[in-house]
Amino acid sequence: MERGYATEFTAGDKIGLCEVTEVDQGNGESHYYVFDLNLNLCLTYDGTAWTLPPGAELTPERQADGIRTHYYAYYPWQQDKGMGDKIVTGLGSATQKPTGTPWTPREFFAPLIRDWAPASDQSTYAAYTASDLMVARGTVTKRTDGADGSELRFEMEHQMALAVIQVPTTKYTYTETVSGIETEKSYRLYTGMNAWDWWKENSYTMRRLMNPNRSERYTFTSIYYNSLPEMRQFGVQLVSDAIRPGTYLLYTIDGGKAEAKKRPLKEGDFYMRDGSVLPREAANGGVLPAEVQADCLGVVFWVGENEGRHWTQTAYLKGDYLLMRDHPECTRGMAVALHDAFQGAAWATGEGAGEYLYGWGKGFSGFTPAEQADWEAIDASGAGYGYCRSRLMKLYGAHYPATTFPAYNQIDTYADAHPAPDGSSGWFFPGQRELAMMCYGMTGNFSEKPTTRRNLLNGLFPKAGGEAFDGRYWSNFEDGTNAWTIDFAGSTAYGNKSKSDTHKVRAVIAF
Template structure:
């Protein structure tokens, strides 16, 4: 804080006066497109007050004040889904918006975008487009003051007059623009061409009463923080990550050892859960949690480390191939983007949410897979139960330094296999 606070004088200073040098020099990040990047750009200050309580305890209270200014970009909203089960929040579909300049705002659940600027300095120009780039817009934030916000309406920012009531359920079609089509609809040719994912789990399918590890989209703190509005359900890609099976690694190596070591050092490392199963009680283990998003981020960081240090034989193959898959098969708009599912998510894709995925398997544990495969077949995708239903899929969950979890789609059987021995398929999923 050296040089970032005012010199104390005989007169009392407000927090704004005391922190004036810090506030004036504060530079929000140019890329605020993730929740973490947005919040780290938000400077808040406070003046504390102290009171003495019982037993001479000292109580401090603070009222935080925003010191940056906020730009709110209102986009035209195409659809608002109001789900029949009120436990699922409204789902807003706005046109796919691309920001082409250095300024990368954060998308909010209501379809707007937010971008923090320092009103005391020149704000970057916000450039973007939508409708496949055919409609462009430019915003120059100005006339802002500390702690205030200003809205900019793109092309009038129209909204639908009435929400669409929708019963969200397994087998629903999720299109590239983020819109939904019920699983019972006979799809048109155009609709088929735009389907990229199939819903396989929603929060309404999990009864938390008496449960030990109920499925939750907030257990993955990284996903919840970076995509706080992807809280409606999970969907699986209509295609496999690769047309050919693969090993998890060609040469086995402990990814968790990398994760817990100094070479994995994101700013929010404390929020990451180990990708390796250590529990002796499967019901309490991390393989019974939705963690595929954060696991995939760990695997990508590990692969980057390996490539930078001449260890390409150690690359985690499903995670590496996923990068190519993403460039050729964009995830639904407004979703988390594709990731390799955890063992829990794979089991839910085949059966449903249970406390111990290692004990729920036989040829009757495939009700979700059957529903999902019917929808995938309708759009000519790669069904989950292909190869006479004996298909196996790698998860992003590590079992040990030499093993990783996978699932047989015919029975929902979760297996801990040698990384360099099993030659299995990989599938991508996302939260939306």
């Protein structure tokens, strides 16, 4: 794994080990041999130590009659029976050299290094690390833990060259008052830098390994957003042999600096799949570029306190206690998905279609300890919040398996196809509060049914590759045989509908 520009091994990593036998000829010269025994021996790291394959045993460093063993290792281990063709000498043949001058690691593995081909697509961390190549010659020293015996030590040296591109990164800060308490909050700006076949270390840095023993040219172009936000385009041309083995070359775009700026989070901002935010002003010129649309998960619809309500509250008009217990970091905003989870599904089937779930929970005595803790957080939460009521549906379904919740099941399916970022709540079924905020821009007093918030979202969804609200949508707020809905088309009428009816559902997420 990466520690800045240093590398550390993790459990499961494998190195290949080869032995070289040196036979002293007594005239200042030695013969050096590589035999099949312990050629490309696979050693596996368990997080603490490297283990040999079952039954394998290393040859002692010093043997009788002036014979010595030298040890060479490389990473990552290659399951290749032709390893004899990837080292400096043929198997079993003698190479005469001055006594005590074994090959350097680069000399010994010269064919392997020369022919090493980093993956053309290094976009996953596994492909990126598998493109690396490190070699070393071992030294035998006394054990460092004070016990008898020796240890074989390798100091690996990178043989590939590393190209790093870094664009500027921005952290936006702002203050927000909820329940009379002023808090400073922050979020990261989405940069837009699309790595394609590079490994993207974070939202503003990407890496690519190249073989400096070959003269290869590689041209890369991309866009990024600066803090204005303004979309900029850049290009980099790499020449592999211009970077020395074991070093990295850092390309900084527009200085590549980190900065902090003041900007509050706003309804209509775009929530991205890496957990960052792209300000809505970025779409003022029209639709977002296709690669940016691919990174967009949803549009922010709720920021700050509304009519005295906020999901983080603990006072009267309480918030979502369960959400704050599970995800206390999710205090900035809520976003709604770009697409419907399903075009039409019943709210419930079976017993749950006629049961008031909250009333059931109040009277139920069969919860496990973990379920009881969930129920107590649900019971303490304010009515109409979606995350806690989503869990209530799960609790009911766990004890009444004949009941299904088709609308919520579609949100689970949507979540599988659109992974939630770290630091978010994950996708959940919106409650009355969330659904009303998406349509009316208010959480409770919505009798006049304003459409400003719905119109804002509907104007932004297509710019990010999504679809506008259209038709009637479920919330998970219910009273027994019915559940609360809003018709997002035309009249934007709200009201209860039978749980057996089929309506649309769209997922939301807190961050």
